[in-house]
Amino acid sequence: MRFNTALLHGNFKCDEKTGATQVPIYQSTSFEQKSPEKLENIFKGSEIGFIYSRINNPTVESFEKRIAFLEGGVGAVACSSGMAAITLAVLNILKSGDEIVSGSGIFGGTHSLFKNLSDYGIVTRYAEDSEVESFEKAVNQNTRLIFVETIGNPRLDVPNIKELAKLAHSKGIPLIVDNTAATPYLIRPLKLGADIVVHSTSKYISGSGNTIGGVIVDGGNFKWDFKKYDTLKEYEKFGVFTYLAKLRKGLFKDIGACLSPFNAYLSSIGLETLGIRMERICENAKELSLYLEKNPKVLKVNYPGLKSSKYFKRANEQFDGKFGGILTIRVGTKDAAFKIINSLKFPSNLANIGDVRTLVIHPASTIYATNTCEERQMMGVYDDLLRISVGIEDIEDIKEDFDQALKSL
Numbered sequence: 001m002r003f004n005t006a007l008l009h010g011n012f013k014c015d016e017k018t019g020a021t022q023v024p025i026y027q028s029t030s031f032e033q034k035s036p037e038k039l040e041n042i043f044k045g046s047e048i049g050f051i052y053s054r055i056n057n058p059t060v061e062s063f064e065k066r067i068a069f070l071e072g073g074v075g076a077v078a079c080s081s082g083m084a085a086i087t088l089a090v091l092n093i094l095k096s097g098d099e100i101v102s103g104s105g106i107f108g109g110t111h112s113l114f115k116n117l118s119d120y121g122i123v124t125r126y127a128e129d130s131e132v133e134s135f136e137k138a139v140n141q142n143t144r145l146i147f148v149e150t151i152g153n154p155r156l157d158v159p160n161i162k163e164l165a166k167l168a169h170s171k172g173i174p175l176i177v178d179n180t181a182a183t184p185y186l187i188r189p190l191k192l193g194a195d196i197v198v199h200s201t202s203k204y205i206s207g208s209g210n211t212i213g214g215v216i217v218d219g220g221n222f223k224w225d226f227k228k229y230d231t232l233k234e235y236e237k238f239g240v241f242t243y244l245a246k247l248r249k250g251l252f253k254d255i256g257a258c259l260s261p262f263n264a265y266l267s268s269i270g271l272e273t274l275g276i277r278m279e280r281i282c283e284n285a286k287e288l289s290l291y292l293e294k295n296p297k298v299l300k301v302n303y304p305g306l307k308s309s310k311y312f313k314r315a316n317e318q319f320d321g322k323f324g325g326i327l328t329i330r331v332g333t334k335d336a337a338f339k340i341i342n343s344l345k346f347p348s349n350l351a352n353i354g355d356v357r358t359l360v361i362h363p364a365s366t367i368y369a370t371n372t373c374e375e376r377q378m379m380g381v382y383d384d385l386l387r388i389s390v391g392i393e394d395i396e397d398i399k400e401d402f403d404q405a406l407k408s409l
Contacts, residue, residue: 003185004275011069012062023062025265029053045249055253059261063268067205067215070271071179071197072190074220075244077252078213078264082180082200083109084257085214089176089198090145092247093229096121098144101135103127103159104378105152108367110178111379126378130157130311132167139171144229146175150182150189151315151324153353154363154387155380156302158311161318165193174222180204181326181353185278186319190219196243203354204325206270207277211263218243277356277392281325284398285390289327291399297406299384303327325390326353334383336409337362341386343405346398353389358398360388 001010014021031050033039041047050056060078068076079085090100100114104126114124123142127134135146146168148159161177168175174195179187183204189197199205201213220240226233231246238245252258259267282305289303301308304315305323315323331337340360341349347360351367361367368381376382390398 006070007272007275011065023059023265023268025261026053026058027261028057045245053261054256054258055248057258057261057264059268060259060264063259063264063271064215066268066271067199067201068217070184070188071217072188072219073197073217074240076215076217077244077247078201078215078259078267079252080214080257080259081212082198082202082214083113084255085198085200085216086110086178087113088247088251088255088257089196089216090117090147091251092243093174093232094122094144095231097142098122099140099142100124101127101138101143101146103130103135103148103152103157105130105155105157105380106147106149107153107178107180108363108371108379108381110147110149111371111375130159132160132163135164136167139167139173143171143173145173147178148175149178149180150187150318151304151326152380153181153326154328154385156304156309156311156324156326156328157380158304158315158318160314161187161189161192161194165195168195169193169222172225172228181324182319183274183278185275186282186322186324190217190221192318195219195222201267201270203352204278204281205274205354206267207273207354207356208270209352209355209357211266211270213259213263213267215259216247278322278325280392281390282322284392284395285325285327285388286323287395288388288390288398288402292327292329292402295403295406297331297409298329299332300330301327302329302380326387327390328380328385328387330382330384331386331406331409332384334362334365337384337386339408340402340405343408344401345404346393346401347388353387355389356392358389358391358393360386363387 030052042049064076125138165175176196177189177194180200197217235242235245286305293301347358363381
């Protein structure tokens, strides 16, 4: 089954009872069972069924199954946001004294999370760059996972997923990959050896800036060492579903960061057009980056699809000739960056990516405002930098808009 066909038909059929072509919205807090015996069995896990929408819900489950199929995982758990997904994905296997090794070009919200986890005795060490050797230097006996983004946001670095998976497995730890910026359209990390994939479905998967959500997908292939990951021991009986069983019955249930049925419905609708949207977005982003690279008022354009990018060769191989929808430009000063934003007519100035509309933001004064100068530099954030999330508009309109905005400098 090819990609766009999988978006529509993978793990999904019309509603058997009514023939509805979209999954119904089961807007119910809880679900009645025919007998106390059946409800008991569902609670024990010996029988399948729905209990309470904080734990599982038919609309949400339909979305989970479609994402799991698309990423090639054994199952998925949908969460209330991308940050909820990352939080639960790592805490599901961590405890005080454990450590994370992370890529340094990660999203500011994830960096903030990892910083806050130190209050609970969980330390994060950052690789100096995206090379496997840098990750290996950071791994020690306390490391319990490696975390990377397929395309760093906003540094736009591209790690070698296959080689990082080999490194992680040689150390007996899983590789967790945030695939938000690349999406399964560009890469399926599980097929390259990654163990767990997370998404902020608020971005490209939903696609229209109308819903917040996240999802965790488990590949089911990692061989858990129950001495090293002793909190998983009681779930060993679930086999390839060990990680997901611990997640569903543990922190996910207790923290309550569940995806609402209505948001799952919107995300399911958005998912169906992911392929055609990403095709247009990737084409537009590359064309805009090439155009801006020729403008003398732009000091630097950063986009993995440019041959000037140090990650071009790797991105080209991993993403099969596509490079995502995000690019950054540097324009000399913060004032110049603000002037450009104020002069643009089409792009929206807001803190999101992955919309059908082109979006622009000054990261240093917004998402990364509370980070130190050293932290911002590590993540590729500078005072004169603008992040552009390219949409599906006619690219000539976007190019003309940036051209007139740059003329205002």
